[in-house]
Amino acid sequence: MATVSAPKQVSVKEDAEALRKACQGWGTDEKAIIAVLGHRNAAQRRQIRHVYEEIYQEDLIKRLESELSGHFEVTNGTIIAKAVYRWILDPPDRDAVLANVELKKSGNKHHVMVEISCTKNPEELLAIRRAYHARYKRSLEEEVAYHTKGDTRRLLVALVSAFRYYGEEINTTLAKSEAKKLHEAIKDKKFGNEDVIRILSTRSIAQLQATFNCYREQEGTSITKNLPKDSSDEYIATLRMAVRCLKDPKKYFEKVLRRSIEGIGTDEDALTRVIVTRAEKDLKEIKELYHKRNNVPLDKAVDKETSGDYKDMLLTLLGNE
């Protein structure tokens, strides 16, 4: 369930005017921006942008970009800018932007790519691919192919190109035999073998869940436990992420949140990404999981670990008033 509380009736005209006011004069009234946008769902945000453009003859997003990123004096100036920018975009567009940013980063972490291809339904992934065309004049898969190599490339291209069957039908015999194939590959440390990539990137989610269950029955432990944890091998780490996302997305996101907050410093990128992309989906359940796991509500942890307008934004999206 979503955590964002958006009133059913809103006056998008008033919202547009409020946002305009927040951007005028000295500085930017981030609180006002968050107060409006943090309480609007995707459809409403779209309408606000449309009306804003009609009235003021400019793109609201571009205006916010220039207003917010100028605040270098404020230590988390660009962090709030990124968060607002991500939030205001249409979900498929947002994911396309996140994917592109991740591809351009020369690291070897593929969180976004795995998340969009393994925790979204087929239509959502399709919408992201379309948005990517429109924004970057390339297909998502060709960019992934260009920026990665080896087994990682084979896995990621297959995952983002998938158009899985949406039905709930399960073939138990197939699940059993594919669970065996997965186990054999893992046992022989042939993590990149064809069967692994094929099964993970072509089967429907329902069929995969059945396969993972059969795996557990056959081997006595879950498949994720048998994949090396915290591996420095790019492919194995990516593979493990994909399996975890396909198996239990909420559990996966809880862990990303937990990891982003615990220890010294906060990984704002990860924190923002999870909260912004799940706030309208299943952040409520993820919060509950977090509370159960860490004995402290997520809101409290965010309150403690972040500050300023960034904190305000996150807490608003988490459902606080």
Place this chain on the structure above:
Amino acid sequence: IGVDEKSLISILTNSNEEHKRSLRKGSSKLFIEDENGFERWDQSSIKILKHQFNRFRDAVVLSLLHPWERDARLIEKAIRKGPKHYNVIVETACTRSSDQLLGARKAYHSLFHHSIEEHLTHIKGRERKLLVALVSAYRYEGTGVNEDVAKSEAQILYEAINNGDKNKLLDHEDAIMILATRSKQHLQALYRHYNQSYDKTLAQDLEGEGILKDTVECLCTPQTYFTRVLEAAVKEDADEESKRALTRVIVTQKEQLVKEGFVPNKIQDILLGLNKDFMLASIASGDIK
């Protein structure tokens, strides 16, 4: 030999026994004198007639279906029938627009309760990787090609073909990625660069490489591919498969064929009977999607 249904029906319903016997005696191609004193139908003629009717039926059904269902069924049949038919998968995946291919994938879900990718796992051969990649593509369709990248990728393909093991081409990851993910515009630019840099075309270099050549042609020079298929179908000794290809190509490529003036002249000669009339009529009617 052909089937002119209207005339046939008119003749038969209006004939008496005497008339029919003289018809049989007069058609020495269709009827043979049997030693038991009657004119029997020649076995091979029956076969031809059957094929004619089948092709007509196929043409009608193929024309009537929604293009998405049509393409999904073409692919499913090709997977079932085996390696000699994989070119149909390539043809369908590579000559439709991105959204048409997507539609076919959706239709496949509805019709067969699996994704095309899943069913392709039934293929044990080395073509599988390429085929899965081709049907999974959702290519960008805008203009704007990075010529430098196109040129360097032309080189990658050149080296894969000429310096590497030609037998291993279907396993060449980079080659497959390029062919399966790049936009058609990009690949056409690549094709041009290849020609300029190496004095031969990519298709020529892939002569004999079956679906790899088909892939390149379908993506870069579809008219060449379709011309090849059509010409094979109108040859004297064309087999049944080739003739079926004729139906498929004409129905699915109506628009393009009319543009290029390939029909009706060439086709008229071999399409006979009702099938011909149907084909020509549907092309002439400009039944454009």
